[in-house]
Amino acid sequence: MALVELEPRRRGMNVACAGVEPRRRGERSARPALERLLERLSPRARRVVTALDADRLLEQRIELPSGLSPCEVERHLHARLSRLAATLDEPPVFDFSLVDDIDFRTRVPQRLSWRLVACRPSELETRLGEFAGLGLKIAAVDVDLFALSRLVERTPADALLYRDGHRLWLVRDGFRLAMDLAGVDPGQALVDWLPAVWGDAPPVRLWLAGDGWASSDPIGLSGALGRRVAPYESRAIGTRPGRGDGGDARLALAYALAVRGCR
Known part of the structure; x- marks a missing residue:
């Protein structure tokens, strides 16, 4: 893709x-x-x-x-x-x-x-x-960008974080590579990355999707980030039927997380 x-x-x-x-x-x-x-x-x-x-x-x-x-x-x-x-x-x-x-x-x-x-x-x-x-x-990138693009269009999020294996992708103002997470704990990377990007800015809405994020525990993530994180309704974004490659099952379920301001 x-x-x-x-x-x-x-x-x-x-x-x-x-x-x-x-x-x-x-x-x-x-x-x-x-x-x-x-x-x-x-x-x-x-x-x-x-x-x-x-x-x-x-x-x-x-x-x-x-x-x-x-x-x-x-x-x-x-x-x-x-x-x-x-x-x-x-x-x-x-x-x-x-x-x-x-x-x-x-x-x-x-x-x-x-x-x-x-x-x-x-x-x-x-x-x-x-x-x-x-x-x-x-x-x-080795992802289903057709499905990922539909996810971006559907959400009012300020950004989307997508984990593909050990890589973390940031979607904001287009698709931008955020950082390489090889050998790094993703939760800790988020703790370090979020304040650096938004700091004390207004509340931020994030979508976390893909392998490792679809089953993220919002309570545990809230503790790791030091911010209140509320789950949105999970959505199946789906892929085109009959593709033959499975349509990248890692993106079959997106778990949306609303990140409230750090208070």
């Missing part, structure tokens, strides 16, 4: 490719490769690179001209995606959402962002040229 995150900006038409840096023999995470990649980038590009735990690290970013209406941006995006889908043997699954923040005096969008979840990462990586005019971030 692959994740594609599109974040157009407002001015100019500047495309920058951050490049590819492979993971070297003996490296247990993608972090060293990311550090090597960052060393080769300009200071401006460093601000937009996101750590991707994948064998290949790749980012492209484009800035759209100002003055486009949300409808114009949406038409532009769908035209690109239609051409891409036509080149694939098996049409990808697209999960599309557009968010706009409009200046009501000028009726001009000040911020446009959307995300796209698609399958067939090998096809996408070989056809990046089809996305000229769009910004891409691709991360290879």
Whole structure:
């Protein structure tokens, strides 16, 4: 599976490719490769690179001209995606959402962002040229992103924490890798991570899903975090029937946790 995150900006038409840096023999995470990649980038590009735990690290970013209406941006995006889908043997699954923040005096969008979840990462990586005019971030992950994207769309959560084996994934403003939990107790990592991210911010709602989180004890987690954690109703997010790969049973049940402010 692959994740594609599109974040157009407002001015100019500047495309920058951050490049590819492979993971070297003996490296247990993608972090060293990311550090090597960052060393080769300009200071401006460093601000937009996101750590991707994948064998290949790749980012492209484009800035759209100002003055486009949300409808114009949406038409532009769908035209690109239609051409891409036509080149694939098996049409990808697209999960599309557009968010706009409009200046009501000028009726001009000040911020446009959307995300796209698609399958067939090998096809996408070989056809990046089809996305000229769009910004891409691709991360290879062994999860059912179709189901995961539906989970994100359904919840009002500020973020989603997804545990895949020993890795903890953070979903906030798109899909972002939070940290590598290899050899680290996940509960302790949450204790260290939550205050660093939100501190004394207003109450935060989290969704915890996947292997190890579906059966989490809210009382025990509350004690570990030092915060009051209340369970939401658990939901089966399901997957497409007849996939043949089990649809990643780790995501069959999501357990939502509302994290109240630390008082």
